[in-house]
Amino acid sequence: xxxxxxxxxxxxxxxxxxxxxxxxxxxxxxxxxxxxxxxxxxxxxxxxxxxxxxxxxxxxxxxxxxxxxxxxxxxxxxxxxxxxxxxxxxxxxxxxxxxxxxxxxxxx
Amino acid sequence: xxxxxxxxxxxxxxxxxxxxxxxxxxxxxxxxxxxxxxxxxxxxxxxxxxxxxxxxxxxxxxxxxxxxxxxxxxxxxxxxxxxxxxxxxxxxxxxxxxxxxxxxxxxx
Numbered sequence: 001x002x003x004x005x006x007x008x009x010x011x012x013x014x015x016x017x018x019x020x021x022x023x024x025x026x027x028x029x030x031x032x033x034x035x036x037x038x039x040x041x042x043x044x045x046x047x048x049x050x051x052x053x054x055x056x057x058x059x060x061x062x063x064x065x066x067x068x069x070x071x072x073x074x075x076x077x078x079x080x081x082x083x084x085x086x087x088x089x090x091x092x093x094x095x096x097x098x099x100x101x102x103x104x105x106x107x108x
Numbered sequence: 109x110x111x112x113x114x115x116x117x118x119x120x121x122x123x124x125x126x127x128x129x130x131x132x133x134x135x136x137x138x139x140x141x142x143x144x145x146x147x148x149x150x151x152x153x154x155x156x157x158x159x160x161x162x163x164x165x166x167x168x169x170x171x172x173x174x175x176x177x178x179x180x181x182x183x184x185x186x187x188x189x190x191x192x193x194x195x196x197x198x199x200x201x202x203x204x205x206x207x208x209x210x211x212x213x214x215x216x
Contacts, residue, residue, distance in 0.1 A: 048156065048186050053175045060168050067161045070178070078156050078186065 015096020022092050023047065026085060033077035040069045042077045046084040050077075123204020130200050131155065134193060141185035148177045152185045154192040 029046035039056035059066045137154035147164035167174045 048190065050179050050183050050186070053178050055171055055175060057171065060171060060174075063163055063165065063168060066168075067163060070161050071158050074158050074182065078158070082156065 011096050015093060018092045018096070019089060022088055026088060029084065031077065031080050031084065033073055033080060035069050035073050040073050042073050044077045044081045046081050046088070048078055048081045048085065050074075119204050123201060126200045126204070127197060130196055134196060137192065139185065139188050139192065141181055141188065143177050143181050148181050150181050150185045152189045154189050154196070156186055156189045156193065158182075158185075 026046040027049070030051060031044055031046065033042045033044070034040065039059050041052070041054040043051040043053075045051060053070075055066065059069060134154040135157070138159060139152055139154065141150045141152070142148065147167050149160070149162040150158065151160040152158050161178075163174065167177060
């Protein structure tokens, strides 16, 4: 029994390292999200850090429209980044999880 | 042994419900982030959904400056939302985790 526990702890430690390495790698995974008419472009990392926002001059004429464009495009970008982030981290964490039915519920 | 496993699975199911309820509640937790001069205001939920972006008219005169303001303020808003999100979900998940030393590493 004690040996099992030690084995499990070792595996968790190893997985913890992998989770950390994955988080570091996700800093260098970039996603681009554009408004349907390409007037607004957002680049974001899979760790949800915005790298660039490119606004077409024409959008500066109508502030409320620009604000709506930003909210829509940014939310899509954050959502996509979160999907990649969670999928990658769940895959790594799953490897290290003890095999208890229902445990993967924590990785959704 | 079997009884333990059933007990653990029951606890995990219960915690899964709590995680779900917490995620729902976080939709209604809003954070406001402002640029230091208050010319840009962003409201975001603790599930990282942007609810509003308010741009001062003066920022529309210089597009590059506006883009920089947006990147800085939005990244701070997303970061703060992620801190609240992860703290709340980790607290709930921890309750349901089997007591294996090192397990909490998955909740960082």
